[in-house]
Amino acid sequence: MGPYVLRRVLMAIPVLLGTTFVIYLAVYALPGDPIQALAGPNQVISPSVAQALRERFHLDQPLVVQYGLYLRGLLGGDLGTSFTGRPVTEIIAASWPVTAQLGGTAWIIMAVAGVALGVVAAVRRGAADAAVLFGTTLALGVPFFVVAYVTQIVFGVQLGWLPVSGVEAGWPLAYILPGLVLALSGLPQVARLTRTSVLDGLAADHVETAVAKGLTGTAVLFRHVVRNSLIPVVSLLGVSLGYLLGGTVLVEGIFNLPGLGYQIYTAIPQHDGPVVVGIGTMLVLVFLSVNLLVDLLYGVLDPRIRLG
Amino acid sequence: MPESPVLTVSDLHVRLGSTHVVNGAGFSLAAGRTLALLGESGSGKSVTARTIMGLIRPPHGRVTAGTVLLHGQDLLAMPEERRRALRSTTISMVFQDALSALNPVLSVGYQIAELFRAHRGMSRAEARRAAVDVLGQVRIPAAARRAGDYPHQFSGGMRQRVGIALAIALRPDVIIADEPTTALDVTVQAQILRLLGDIQREHGTALLLITHDMGVVADMADRVAVMYAGRVVEQATAAEVFARPRHPYSEALLGAIPRPHLRGRELAVISGAPPDLSVPDEGCRFRTRCRYRIEDCERNPPEHDLGGGRSTACHEWEKVGSA
Amino acid sequence: MASSTLVSASAEIPPTPLPGGGAWSRLRRRPGFLIAAFVAALMSAMAAVPQAFAGWFGAGDPRACDLVRSAQPPTAGHPFGFDVQGCDLYSTVVYGTRSSVVVAVLATAGMLVIAVVLGSLAGYHRGWADAVIGRVMDVFFGFPALVGMIVILQTLSVRNEVTVAAVLVLFGWPPLARVMRGSVLAVAGSEYVAAARGVGARTGRVLLRHVLPNSFGPVAVLTGLNIGLVISSESALTFLGVGLRTPAISWGVQLNTAQQYFTTAPHLLIFPSLFLSVTVLGFVLLGDALRDAFDPRTR
Numbered sequence: 014m015g016p017y018v019l020r021r022v023l024m025a026i027p028v029l030l031g032t033t034f035v036i037y038l039a040v041y042a043l044p045g046d047p048i049q050a051l052a053g054p055n056q057v058i059s060p061s062v063a064q065a066l067r068e069r070f071h072l073d074q075p076l077v078v079q080y081g082l083y084l085r086g087l088l089g090g091d092l093g094t095s096f097t098g099r100p101v102t103e104i105i106a107a108s109w110p111v112t113a114q115l116g117g118t119a120w121i122i123m124a125v126a127g128v129a130l131g132v133v134a135a136v137r138r139g140a141a142d143a144a145v146l147f148g149t150t151l152a153l154g155v156p157f158f159v160v161a162y163v164t165q166i167v168f169g170v171q172l173g174w175l176p177v178s179g180v181e182a183g184w185p186l187a188y189i190l191p192g193l194v195l196a197l198s199g200l201p202q203v204a205r206l207t208r209t210s211v212l213d214g215l216a217a218d219h220v221e222t223a224v225a226k227g228l229t230g231t232a233v234l235f236r237h238v239v240r241n242s243l244i245p246v247v248s249l250l251g252v253s254l255g256y257l258l259g260g261t262v263l264v265e266g267i268f269n270l271p272g273l274g275y276q277i278y279t280a281i282p283q284h285d286g287p288v289v290v291g292i293g294t295m296l297v298l299v300f301l302s303v304n305l306l307v308d309l310l311y312g313v314l315d316p317r318i319r320l321g
Numbered sequence: 322m323p324e325s326p327v328l329t330v331s332d333l334h335v336r337l338g339s340t341h342v343v344n345g346a347g348f349s350l351a352a353g354r355t356l357a358l359l360g361e362s363g364s365g366k367s368v369t370a371r372t373i374m375g376l377i378r379p380p381h382g383r384v385t386a387g388t389v390l391l392h393g394q395d396l397l398a399m400p401e402e403r404r405r406a407l408r409s410t411t412i413s414m415v416f417q418d419a420l421s422a423l424n425p426v427l428s429v430g431y432q433i434a435e436l437f438r439a440h441r442g443m444s445r446a447e448a449r450r451a452a453v454d455v456l457g458q459v460r461i462p463a464a465a466r467r468a469g470d471y472p473h474q475f476s477g478g479m480r481q482r483v484g485i486a487l488a489i490a491l492r493p494d495v496i497i498a499d500e501p502t503t504a505l506d507v508t509v510q511a512q513i514l515r516l517l518g519d520i521q522r523e524h525g526t527a528l529l530l531i532t533h534d535m536g537v538v539a540d541m542a543d544r545v546a547v548m549y550a551g552r553v554v555e556q557a558t559a560a561e562v563f564a565r566p567r568h569p570y571s572e573a574l575l576g577a578i579p580r581p582h583l584r585g586r587e588l589a590v591i592s593g594a595p596p597d598l599s600v601p602d603e604g605c606r607f608r609t610r611c612r613y614r615i616e617d618c619e620r621n622p623p624e625h626d627l628g629g630g631r632s633t634a635c636h637e638w639e640k641v642g643s644a
Numbered sequence: 645m646a647s648s649t650l651v652s653a654s655a656e657i658p659p660t661p662l663p664g665g666g667a668w669s670r671l672r673r674r675p676g677f678l679i680a681a682f683v684a685a686l687m688s689a690m691a692a693v694p695q696a697f698a699g700w701f702g703a704g705d706p707r708a709c710d711l712v713r714s715a716q717p718p719t720a721g722h723p724f725g726f727d728v729q730g731c732d733l734y735s736t737v738v739y740g741t742r743s744s745v746v747v748a749v750l751a752t753a754g755m756l757v758i759a760v761v762l763g764s765l766a767g768y769h770r771g772w773a774d775a776v777i778g779r780v781m782d783v784f785f786g787f788p789a790l791v792g793m794i795v796i797l798q799t800l801s802v803r804n805e806v807t808v809a810a811v812l813v814l815f816g817w818p819p820l821a822r823v824m825r826g827s828v829l830a831v832a833g834s835e836y837v838a839a840a841r842g843v844g845a846r847t848g849r850v851l852l853r854h855v856l857p858n859s860f861g862p863v864a865v866l867t868g869l870n871i872g873l874v875i876s877s878e879s880a881l882t883f884l885g886v887g888l889r890t891p892a893i894s895w896g897v898q899l900n901t902a903q904q905y906f907t908t909a910p911h912l913l914i915f916p917s918l919f920l921s922v923t924v925l926g927f928v929l930l931g932d933a934l935r936d937a938f939d940p941r942t943r
Contacts, residue, residue, distance in 0.1 A: 153924075218421035219425070222423065229405065278794070316471040
């Protein structure tokens, strides 16, 4: 198990470097002068002040040097300072709980409902299968922000059951609607993969052995079909977290939740590079850590991978 | 036949989709004895075995008629829950390909222990010890350590030993072995067959051995049931069949074995191809390949009881094997 | 969500196409396929010749607007009502089909090209090419794609169908490339490729004549699904204000405007959403039907 873990950790490093560099590159290619944007469009800044600010943010250095300095800071837990003067770590500290609760809620809804629907569709076939296929197609087809608005209008405005904006109501009330909407973006894939995988699992020869062993129907289904079938689903659940994290930008915007995605979204038009890069790095780090965990779990679930 | 049968299959009909794979198969197996169910691929012998175990189920297949009596009780008429309790405890199965028959993600010890937990109500630890014990019985070296290994870590022969361990763990009265050595190297085949024979003698288990290999029949079987196109066409002791087959198909099968004293001569082959079982046919299914064919063969021959537990399904049985 | 819908087509196990004609007869027997094919064909026709559809109810010019009628609800001759500028909403929605379909076709074509080239390279040559391409794909898989697309679109001074499609391609190719790689890997390991190499065929010839034709199926089958998902992503980006911009006529632009009025003039939100959803659903269902027909396991 040891070498396997080490290999996975080492493989994550180039991915982390690549992703942060891509974000960095994109943000610093943003047109316009961040110093000017910081001061406001109609302010006149004296060249000496601008020069001082440039030096402070290393904007006078070549891109690669800037990126190197950034990486050095990252190792020491320093994500830089927003052009507004607030340390990025402070911004992250203030907004991550919102995103963590939103992402966590959505992820759990997606995993539980997706797997359950997929298993039911595969085992029951017939009407249940058709219903799940139809529902997942609908969820895949109707764009996400349309769903967001419809749920806001129906559950929030018309029925008045749940808050549609802000986090004042706290967890879980304030997170149910946005969590549900966010979960819907990944749920169809989870349900469908589970369905296909369980169908494959049901057809496996070793399932006959399990029946011939005289195990009960539930034991055969859960220990010998579902357990094996969940292996590919687990890896999809890991990857899906990346989509969910990206989707928080949209959901936090629509539902007015002051999380990381919301910070990115407001920072982009202000050309606030350090905030975008910092939070982007943060999201990628979370994504990579979760996928590392998922890979390790994958090894636990499938001895063929762990033991080669 | 003096011994009382522990397993009797009569007039079994099984359909897979629109194909009538088993058409009136019947045979009986005496306690502690070995019956070889012999036939080429597609003859319905594996489907018969899986029907006995209750593995043929809608929507994939359907039993349309027949009885399977285990200790006098009809398995096919039994509620599923009672039937489940009999699997592994009274009747069990060794599968052809142990690699695909074992769950790849569970340790072999766990898979054997599962039996003791499900049927004997043992705790996890007790079941584990019992599983190691069974692995020892099938002569897997260092059983205690290997119980934690996964199927892909075993060699083909060792893996089939695990398959046998699963089948014998709860000391059933009947073991069905579906071509247990077909997927193995020739050298390993003999070891596995010897192991099966030893265990059968020690435990007094009846063995239904499904095979297409005449050599295996000669080594292992007390009695033989020859299957063709979903029907048992001849039933007799192994010695009787080898001495004088009473069905043209059995005769043809014997002719297809290479024999030392016939070295240099051309090996007999059975001309023609097995029939298409999805097309209905009122006649004897073997007639298109049969050298004893007469007009009567247009209707399906009844089973002629030749006495002493011997039977054949051929109109011209008296002429067969006399040459 | 753009990032999710865009990348996820492939998260499912790639299908293995059956050679031969069985798939077509299976396709025709599915009622879903006929409906989906009809919707996809209708939307493509609308995108190609919007003027043929826009005039059905009398009005027909999406640029003939009358501010007096701003955001008025549906009336006779104007079944969808009017938008904020007082233009006939039905004809603007019909004309909006074009940009969505154009972006989707451009983006999907671009993704296919990249997927085929990089997927074949990685799958056929293995070794370092595979390792490098694999890591690059990991980078894009690990990327919160929506954030990336927003950032890049912000930097672009020109945002039209081509540039939006290019950004979608940039973040959307890896899943298709992964499917292609797997497929090439399987084909490259087969006996007939070994045979072709054995008789001394050159790499280029083996790739073009043997490997590509036999491994393109699984990716091709994903095309329908991909078009649907790209349309969905494009509308999300435009809706967020980083995609197409007015004066372009696009569903995303219409929905972006509509969100401020959704309590007072819900028809502004309803009709473009309806068209958008039906179109995406049509292509997704078409993709599903294709995949099912070519994938023996789901039958």
